[in-house]
Amino acid sequence: MPEYILFVDDEKLVKRLVSHYFRNQISQEKYEFIFAYNGIEALEKLQEYPLANLVITDINMPEMDGLTLIGKIREFRPYIKTIVISAYEDLKLIRQAMNLGACDFINKPIDFQDLETSIQRTLDELHQLKPAPLSSMLHVPTANIHNSSSGINEYLQESQIVMREVINNLSSHRQKFAEISLNYVQNSPEINSEALLLEVSQMLESIKNSTERLEQISNAVIGY
Structure with a gap:
């Protein structure tokens, strides 16, 4: 079964870039990416895809920003891990995201090798949280x-x-x-x-x- 990953970004080009970079993992059914363009749509997607364990979200988006989204996720699905991406190297934003439970922060433009490493590390941590038989x-x-x-x-x-x-x-x-x-x-x-x-x-x-x-x-x- 693939890892379901929700990617939230209002830039529609990001969907194409992510799908292209991770095309091998997608074809091998290692990852399945779900895309949303704002926080409100992201919450709807999480209702549709309860298997999603990881959310990667931009901070600055219309309708609902990434920090608000992380807070909402923390309320009703605290087990979900989040990675934040942003074009702004703002320490205050990073601190806010981490305080809300984000486990990593990636700057834009996205370095996809860094993103891939962050995704794998986060999923590994998530699986290690599952207790032994x-x-x-x-x-x-x-x-x-x-x-x-x-x-x-x-x-x-x-x-x-x-x-x-x-x-x-x-x-x-x-x-x-x-x-x-x-x-x-x-x-x-x-x-x-x-x-x-x-x-x-x-x-x-x-x-x-x-x-x-x-x-x-x-x-x-x-x-x-």
Whole structure:
């Protein structure tokens, strides 16, 4: 399964540059990049892609800036890691970003080798946070067992967050399906079938992503 990475930048050229530089990792399904152009759209993307564990965001963006976005992410998905990019070498901004939980800061124009190193280091740190299986803890100090218990609690808290998202998504999708059905009955000749199929596909993809995230959490807990 690839690592899902959300890249947030209002410069649309960045999407093309990122996709080109990481084309091998993308084709090998090591990384899958999701793109948003402001903080509000980024939060919507995180609802659609609950498997995303890393967010790379610019600071200066319209509608919602990167610092506000990091704060929002910290509130509802504290396990997500963030990397900040900015054209301004402002120590105050860097300090604010780090205080909000950002784990790295990269200047623009982006040095993609530095970015690649930062992504790999951050993902490695993220994976190291996952506690070891129970089989490797049979003869370990009590403190380690306590740490593992804390890890399980974190997974359970995360699963509750994802479950709430699944329930909210299902409720939203049920309402949308009802609206689609009503529109189809009332305006059958005017229905755009391609748009209808796309919307249904997006609904199903959102549910699928949430289900995969729950399965991932479940497997991690079972591994203790």
